Amino acid sequence: MKKRIVLYKRLSDDLMARLQNHVEVTWVDTTQPDGLARLRDALPGAHGLLGASLRLDASLLDLAPQLEVVSSVSVGVDNYDVAELSRRGVMLTNTPDVLTETTADTGFALMLATARRVVELANWVRDGHWQANLGPGHFGSDVHGKTLGIVGMGRIGEALARRAAAGFGMRVLYHSQRAKPEVEARHAARQCSLDELLQQADFVCLTVPLSVSTEGLIGARELALMKDEAILVNISRGRVVDEQALVEALRARRIRGAGLDVFVQEPLSVDSPLLQLDNVVATPHIGSATEETRQAMARCAVDNLLSALAGERPANLVNEVCRT
């Protein structure tokens, strides 16, 4: 008999057909008002879950005693209680690598858009203000030739370093849990303390996972260390930054600007003070959101799920579980 899975992320027809060849699929649209209730109804028979952006707490897991695997369509796993899943013998898988380059592109898009005031000035043109030549009041700052500080030199961090060094002639500093001599050799990057990075970088880009060690990593003290012309780019998770402290630093122009793809509360409220500031470029968590990459992530998640349900070790297993 086929195993049963609950799918809570829409898949392309070919991936859906692939899944249905191997497992019985219950589709639940968690964006609908009755989504959570339907998910609860479907959990008791589920051997696998596939989706993203759902906080799977113990009360939901209690409803799924047969659960063997949760296949997340994301690289970040901060939404999950990994220890609790392990304790229950449930495998957790993610989708690293396939989104690395696209997310690094997003980081650069935010650096460029913020430094060159792309969104602000495009809106200015659209609003009919372009009546004469621009003056210094509308000038931005260069990206090429500047210093990029990368906080979290992992897969996405290195993809940013490559773009910065090879494409933009930038000096690369990084702060990470471990030294990366091979990355230093490839991109002439230098490891330093977080404080030194904040003091020297023209662009500070956050690419750490959200964890107890990174929550609130950038607060008022850290923002005060940054150059007054520096730009903060966050493509990791909103809670890595103290958002209130950031609003204050941006309002007071203690830093030049911020390019933000992630927020403490998502979707970001239209009333957020961040959206009152013209030195902020805010995007709706689109780090990996291209057609090609989202399809590659979904394919990777399907592979992980099917391999786990076939009794194999999935390629992107996050936790070690003992199954009895």
Ligand SMILES: NC(=O)c1ccc[n+]([C@@H]2O[C@H](COP(=O)([O-])OP(=O)(O)OC[C@H]3O[C@@H](n4cnc5c(N)ncnc54)[C@H](O)[C@@H]3O)[C@@H](O)[C@H]2O)c1
């Ligand atoms: N905006 C988006 O849509 C988007 C897309 C993809 C990934 N992300 C985020 O980016 C994160 C990184 O992805 P990745 O694939 O590069 O992961 P990764 O594991 O390859 O890299 C993370 C790096 O951060 C380092 N790190 C961890 N804790 C640290 C700390 N306290 N101080 C300094 N360094 C620390 C790790 O050692 C590692 O080198 C994900 O966990 C996710 O939260 C966001």
Ligand SMILES: O=C(O)[C@H](O)CO
């Ligand atoms: O972690 C990830 O993969 C991205 O943030 C998309 O959710």
